[in-house]
Amino acid sequence: MGKVVLVTGVARRLGGRFVRRILREPDVDRVVGVDAVPPGHHLGGAEFVRADIRQPSVAGVLAEHGVDTVVHLDVSGVQLLPGTRASVKETNVIGTMQLLGACQKAPSVRRVVVKSSTNVYGSSSRDPAVFTETTPAKALPGGGFTKDIVEVEEYVRGFARRRPDVAVTMLRFANILGPGADTPLAEYFRLPVLPTVLGYDPRLQFVHEDDVVEVLRLAAGEPRRGTLNAGTFNIAGDGVLLLSQAARRLGRPTLPLLLPAIRWTGTALRTVGVTDFSAEQIRLLTHGRVVETTQMREVLGFEPRYTTAGAFADFARAGGPGLLPPERLAHAVDRIEEVVRHG
Amino acid sequence: MADAKVIPFDDDRSRGAPGRSGPGRTAPDRPARGRAAGGGRRTGGDDGRTGQEERGGTRKPLTAVSGAGSRAGSGSGPGTRREDRGDRGDWDRRIAEGLAFLRRRVTGEYEVDEFGYDADLTDHVLMSMLRPVYEKYFRVEVLGIENIPSEGGALVVANHSGTLPLDALMLQVAVHDHHPAGRALRLLAADLVFMLPVVNELARKAGHTLACAEDAQRLLERGEVVGVMPEGFKGLGKPFSERYKLQRFGRGGFVSTALRAGVPIVPCSIVGAEEIYPMVGDFRTLARLLGIPYFPVTPTFPWLGPLGMVPLPTKWTVQFGEPVPMDDYPPEAVDDPMLMFNLTDQVRETIQHTLYRLLVRRRSVFF
Numbered sequence: 001m002g003k004v005v006l007v008t009g010v011a012r013r014l015g016g017r018f019v020r021r022i023l024r025e026p027d028v029d030r031v032v033g034v035d036a037v038p039p040g041h042h043l044g045g046a047e048f049v050r051a052d053i054r055q056p057s058v059a060g061v062l063a064e065h066g067v068d069t070v071v072h073l074d075v076s077g078v079q080l081l082p083g084t085r086a087s088v089k090e091t092n093v094i095g096t097m098q099l100l101g102a103c104q105k106a107p108s109v110r111r112v113v114v115k116s117s118t119n120v121y122g123s124s125s126r127d128p129a130v131f132t133e134t135t136p137a138k139a140l141p142g143g144g145f146t147k148d149i150v151e152v153e154e155y156v157r158g159f160a161r162r163r164p165d166v167a168v169t170m171l172r173f174a175n176i177l178g179p180g181a182d183t184p185l186a187e188y189f190r191l192p193v194l195p196t197v198l199g200y201d202p203r204l205q206f207v208h209e210d211d212v213v214e215v216l217r218l219a220a221g222e223p224r225r226g227t228l229n230a231g232t233f234n235i236a237g238d239g240v241l242l243l244s245q246a247a248r249r250l251g252r253p254t255l256p257l258l259l260p261a262i263r264w265t266g267t268a269l270r271t272v273g274v275t276d277f278s279a280e281q282i283r284l285l286t287h288g289r290v291v292e293t294t295q296m297r298e299v300l301g302f303e304p305r306y307t308t309a310g311a312f313a314d315f316a317r318a319g320g321p322g323l324l325p326p327e328r329l330a331h332a333v334d335r336i337e338e339v340v341r342h343g
Numbered sequence: 344m345a346d347a348k349v350i351p352f353d354d355d356r357s358r359g360a361p362g363r364s365g366p367g368r369t370a371p372d373r374p375a376r377g378r379a380a381g382g383g384r385r386t387g388g389d390d391g392r393t394g395q396e397e398r399g400g401t402r403k404p405l406t407a408v409s410g411a412g413s414r415a416g417s418g419s420g421p422g423t424r425r426e427d428r429g430d431r432g433d434w435d436r437r438i439a440e441g442l443a444f445l446r447r448r449v450t451g452e453y454e455v456d457e458f459g460y461d462a463d464l465t466d467h468v469l470m471s472m473l474r475p476v477y478e479k480y481f482r483v484e485v486l487g488i489e490n491i492p493s494e495g496g497a498l499v500v501a502n503h504s505g506t507l508p509l510d511a512l513m514l515q516v517a518v519h520d521h522h523p524a525g526r527a528l529r530l531l532a533a534d535l536v537f538m539l540p541v542v543n544e545l546a547r548k549a550g551h552t553l554a555c556a557e558d559a560q561r562l563l564e565r566g567e568v569v570g571v572m573p574e575g576f577k578g579l580g581k582p583f584s585e586r587y588k589l590q591r592f593g594r595g596g597f598v599s600t601a602l603r604a605g606v607p608i609v610p611c612s613i614v615g616a617e618e619i620y621p622m623v624g625d626f627r628t629l630a631r632l633l634g635i636p637y638f639p640v641t642p643t644f645p646w647l648g649p650l651g652m653v654p655l656p657t658k659w660t661v662q663f664g665e666p667v668p669m670d671d672y673p674p675e676a677v678d679d680p681m682l683m684f685n686l687t688d689q690v691r692e693t694i695q696h697t698l699y700r701l702l703v704r705r706r707s708v709f710f
Contacts (some may be wrong), residue, residue, distance in 0.1 A: 128557035129458045135557070199540025201547070203459045240457050248451030266455040290457050326450035335447040340438055 004030045004108075005220060006067040008053055009074030010043060011035040012169050013182055018073065019094075020044040020317035021213050022220060032065050036075070036091075046326075053095040059102035069111045070103055071220050072096065075152055076147035077119075077278070078184055081218065092148040094154075100159040109166055113219045114156050116172045118205075119146045123287040127182065127237050132231050132292045133172075144280045146207065153232075154226060160257030167230040169219040174236035174291060175284075175328065177311045178209030184281055190319060195265050198256040202243050202288025205236040208306035208314060234291040237308040243285060246312055251322035251329075259286070300307060371469075378441040381698075415474045456487050458558070462527065467551050471517055475511075477516040480656055486516045487663040496563040496606035497666065498596055499570045501613055502589055502694055503578035506639045509654065510616035512571055515549070517661050519684060527563050535635065556600050563604035570611075571597050580625070580637040586617035587702060595687030598669075601675045602630050602686075607666035610690050611698035616658030618708050620644065626657035665694050678694035 005022055009015040010033035019033050022046050031046035033039070038050060040073075047065075051057050061067075075092050081120045103109045116183060121127065122137040140146055153170060160168040188194070198317060215235055223229040247254045259282075266277030296302050306314065444467050447453045453463040477483050491497055511530050517604055519527040531554035537543040552558045562569045572578065577590040601608050624640030637655065644651030667690060677684055 006574065054675070125543065126553070128555050129552045129559060132557075135708075151604070197540075199544060201541075201544045203457070203547070205456070240455055240459065242455055242459065243702050245455065247454070248449060288459075326452075328583040329449040330446050333442055334443075337439070337442045341435075341441075 003028050003069055004032065004065055004067045005036060005069045005071060006032045006035045006062065006065070006075060007046075007071045008095075009072075009076070010046075011037045011047065012073070012076065012174070013041070013180060013208065015039075015073045015208060016041045016043060016163070017209065018216050019046045020073065021197065022217055024215065025221065029219070030065065031065065031279070032061065034061060038286070049277065050185075053099050054090055056098060056102070059097055059105055062102050066108050067106065068108050069113070069164075069220050070099070070109055071113045071115075071216060072099055073216075075115050075117075075149065077117075077148075078182075088145075089148050093151050096152045096155050098178050100155055101136045103184045104159060104163055109163075111167045111169075111194075111220065112156075112159070113169045113171065115216070116156075116170045116232075117145070117149050117151050117155055118172045118174050118236070118289055118291050120153060120172060121289060121291070122146060122169060123202075123280070123283045125287055126289070130290050130292050133234055133295055141225055141283065143281055144278055146280050170232040171215060171219060172232065172234050172291070173212060173312070174205040174207045174289075174308075175235070175336075176212055177206040177315040179314060181209060181315065184278065186315065188281065188285075189246070189250060189252070189315065191269075192252065192323060193280040194199070194243075194252050195252045195255050196243060196247075196254045197262055197264055197282070197286045198258050199287045202285055203240045203286075204243060204308070205240055205289055205291050205307070206244060206308045206311040207236050207304065208311035210304055211237065211304040211311075212237070214305070215296075215300070218300065218302055224227050228299050229301075231295075232294045233300050233302075234293050235296055235302075235304075236291050236293050237304050237306050237311050238293070238343050239308040240290055241308055241312055243288070248324075248329075249309075249314045249326060251325040253322075253324055295327040344540075345355050348603065365396050366688070369469040389570055420493060424607070436693070455548075456530070458552045459563070460527075460550035461548040462550075465549050465611075466519075469545070473512055474517050474520070475508065477513055477520075480654075481513060481619075481659040483513055483517060483615075483659040483661055485521050485661050485663075488517070488521045489523070489528060490663040490666055491522055491568055492607065492666070493522075493526070494566065496566045496602040497557075497568045497610045498563060498597060498604075499528065499568060499611050499663070500605055500690055500694070501570065501572050501611035502587075502698065503572035503615070504581070504586065505616035505654075506580060506620035506641070507592055507654075508572075508579060509619060510538070510613045511570065511572060513659065514611065514613065514661060515617070518568065518570075526568050527566045528570045531559055531572075533575060552674050556596055558598070560604055563600065563606050566691070571596050580639065581623065581688040583617075583623055585619040587614075587698050589691055592687050594690050595683050598686045602669045602672055603674070605670040606609045607668050607670075607691055608686075609666045610664040610693040611695070612662045612664070612694050612701060613659065614662075614698060614701040614705060615657045615708075618657045619654035655709075658710055659703075660699050660705070662701060664697055678691050 005028055007015055007019050007022070010019050015033070015035070016039055019031055023031050023046055034051050034053065035047045036050070036052040039048065049061050051061055068263050074095055076088070076218050078088070102329060103112055118131070120137060121131040124139040124141045126138045128135065140150060156170055157166060159310065160166070166223045177186055212235070219229050244254065262282060266282060269277050269337055357681035357686060363390040423484060433536075444463070454462045465517065491499065499514070501510070506511060511532070515528045515530060518526060523682065527550055527684065530551040532546055532551045534553060536546050537553055552562070559569055559571065562708065571593075573589040581590060598608070607692075620641045622639045622641055626638040626640060641651065667686070672682070
């Protein structure tokens with residue numbers, strides 16, 4: 001008998017892609033997609049159940065379909081439909097609580113995979129340069145997505161203690177990028193001029209959407225020989241890009257602003273609905289964040305196809321040229337060289 | 344406390360001999376060495392090597408030193424002739440290099456490591472900006488650079504002084520320009536550095552990182568040469584009256600980090616940095632208001648405003664000592680506080696004695 005996988009948050013791009021991918025797995029029998037809103041994209045034959053994970057009704061779905069693998073992707077910093085920050089927080093925190101409560105009552109559940117984020121480490125000047133899975137966060141903001149994710153992880157750890165027979169995997173993703181990424185950072189990089197924090201050049205790390213889907217598939221399946229897919233893992237592409245470097249590769253000019261000015265710009269941009277320029281995003285763009293991925297390679301046995309630079313290049317290709325395309329700048333330098341040599 | 348206790352080192356005598364035997368006689372060769380270093384700068388690669396030979400020479404009796412000095416002095420003749428011939432080609436090469444650098448910068452096609460170390464920028468811009476200060480202003484003399492291993496990790500432990508951490512930057516230039524294997528020194532900096540805008544950005548790009556055990560360990564395990572100044576602000580902001588008296592070496596965390604990574608500790612003594620800003624007072628209240636560890640008062644600062652921030656042009660000496668091996672201890676030795684204290688003291692004493700020796704040798708603060 002094959003596996004029955006329940007995926008939450010399928011109305012999002014990533015959820016949809018993951019459902020379509022896991023359906024192709026030979027040992028997967030059925031996939032049940034759950035979300036509070038119907039997805040705009042097709043789910044490739046998966047069953048869609050419209051349910052709000054904030055309600056106890058999700059327990060019924062688990063029991064009805066005899067689900068044995070739960071992939072919880074409905075943890076996100078931005079909302080699909082226009083709404084308040086409070087409802088995002090509720091979906092993240094209360095939703096996870098309800099879902100895990102339902103899992104605890106469902107004897108059929110054998111495996112739980114939760115999408116987390118490297119946001120749990122926070123971002124400050126007093127942190128070590130590279131976070132490992134065991135690094136405690138030095139300074140966490142009092143609210144926002146970071147606080148949600150810290151609470152979500154707390155619940156997941158509690159669940160893992162109460163149900164030691166269930167393999168629990170938490171994947172802490174770095175900033176997800178890809179041709180169609182809809183994360184706040186991707187939206188930021190689509191601005192024609194990038195506001196940056198004056199006097200700071202953060203180190204950023206990206207993970208490609210394809211790698212995200214792939215590692216989720218790896219975590220949702222049986223572990224391969226010599227690997228272990230239960231536990232907490234940082235997921236990020238190799239290497240690091242500085243924000244200034246990323247902006248140059250993207251061909252978009254930067255506009256360094258003082259910290260108060262950038263907060264004000266953020267509020268203004270949020271009001272007109274261009275991008276979600278939240279406090280924690282500003283912190284990320286100030287201090288940056290880099291995680292270690294040794295555990296991902298050696299324990300989980302996952303090798304990302306895209307490096308940080310590769311994921312970013314793929315994103316940049318899809319986004320179209322900026323105001324200062326690097327090719328044109330390189331050409332200008334060549335022209336200067338010509339003039340200097342022969343002029 | 345232990346400052347007064349003098350532990351004799353065998354190698355001290357041989358190395359310190361030229362200085363002690365006749366401070367007056369070492370005098371003539373000093374300017375010669377300075378000239379040689381200045382003249383050799385045009386040919387980047389050569390400079391390190393000539394400097395190397397000379398420095399090796401200081402270990403030998405005095406005649407060898409002056410020999411090296413005069414050799415370098417006479418050597419400047421052919422050097423200039425070669426320069427004239429290759430002038431045109433040299434310029435072309437420089438322009439090509441500069442434009443290639445510019446092209447990499449505008450397109451973002453360069454690499455940074457996970458600490459944010461931008462080797463391209465450091466080699467081409469940051470070091471070139473510090474080099475005049477290093478060579479012309481402080482006229483840094485480097486001794487014993489060969490004590491830093493050519494490959495593998497090492498922890499360089501140095502004294503800290505001078506109100507502003509110029510000594511750390513000069514140490515970085517010293518290793519960058521003089522080490523035969525062209526090693527890069529990765530400095531560990533205080534958290535204040537990473538709180539300040541612009542400063543944090545430049546520090547990260549120059550390869551510095553936060554002074555914490557995790558970062559130090561990671562760098563050492565990658566086989567980097569890491570520089571640390573365990574005195575921290577206690578050493579940097581000590582009053583002028585306490586110059587060249589080493590402060591407490593923190594809790595000796597650097598020893599356990601080096602021991603865990605199994606890399607040698609290279610003690611390093613820097614003479615000359617103490618006098619660049621003679622700190623005669625400290626506005627404690629103002630410092631607390633600004634959130635900085637001290638607010639220095641020197642004979643010129645803050646009285647002359649920005650002009651008072653110009654450091655005094657002292658003559659510096661940087662001496663790297665014999666490496667203290669750490670790989671013959673078992674890993675559990677890290678949990679032995681007595682051993683950690685002893686090793687910390689040993690390193691501290693070595694630096695302190697070298698400082699005293701260099702001070703005795705020194706002819707004047709400014710020459």
